[in-house]
Amino acid sequence: MHVMEYRIATKEDIDMIMSIRLEMLRKVNELSDDFVFTDAFIANSKRYFLEGNQTTAIALKNGKIVACASMSYIEMMPTFSHPTGNRAHLMNVYTNADYRRRGVARKLVQMLIDKAKEKGVTEISLDATDSGRTLYETLGFCASDECMVMNLGSCRQM
Numbered sequence: 001m002h003v004m005e006y007r008i009a010t011k012e013d014i015d016m017i018m019s020i021r022l023e024m025l026r027k028v029n030e031l032s033d034d035f036v037f038t039d040a041f042i043a044n045s046k047r048y049f050l051e052g053n054q055t056t057a058i059a060l061k062n063g064k065i066v067a068c069a070s071m072s073y074i075e076m077m078p079t080f081s082h083p084t085g086n087r088a089h090l091m092n093v094y095t096n097a098d099y100r101r102r103g104v105a106r107k108l109v110q111m112l113i114d115k116a117k118e119k120g121v122t123e124i125s126l127d128a129t130d131s132g133r134t135l136y137e138t139l140g141f142c143a144s145d146e147c148m149v150m151n152l153g154s155c156r157q158m
Contacts, residue, residue, distance in 0.1 A: 002062050004099075006107050008115070009049075009056040009068075016065040017049055017056055018042065024068070024094035028129065055115050056092075057108040059099070067095040069108040071116055071124070082122040090126040105135060113139070 009017055022042075026035055049056065052072065059067035070092040078085040090112060095104045116124055125144075128136050 004066075004104065005060040006111065007058060007060075008111070009058045011050055013056075013058060013065075014046060014049055016060075017058065017068060018046060020058075020065045020068050020094060020096070021045065021092055023096070024092060027094075055112060057111045059095070059104050059108060061099065066099045067104045067108060069093040069105065069112055071112040073116075073119060073121065084120045084122055086119060086121045087123045087125070088116045088119075088121045090124055093126075093132060105132075106139070109135070109139060 022037060025031070025037070026033060048054065053074075054070055054072045056068060056070040058065055069090065072089045072091065074087045074089060076082070076085045076087055090109065093105055093109060113124065124141070126136060126141065128141075
């Protein structure tokens, strides 16, 4: 029996990261398993993983990626409650169905929280699905109704 390997992804992991991200997007958005993403969407996603201000944690079983989670870092003007101006957004937390309910996502998210603390982040936001809400609450996330959002892009043109 092989042990689950947890680590921070590197540029060399881009193909694995993209494969599990597209799997996640198909599941979360209830798309067919053969849904084809646009070349632009794939290119922009790869560019962000390779050049963006982010950290991605992955879990591998027998060398195959089975879970991922990403933290995007955002610098904003400092405030009294966030004196560094460093904030982060947790996203793309996904575990393949065969490995769920084993603490895999919890381990990945905790790795990213620790990295964010090292970077001086004072607030982490996320958009929780119903299935992920309990995990995030047990890690210390709280529901917030503090902000309003304007979506300037179409969410269905992937």
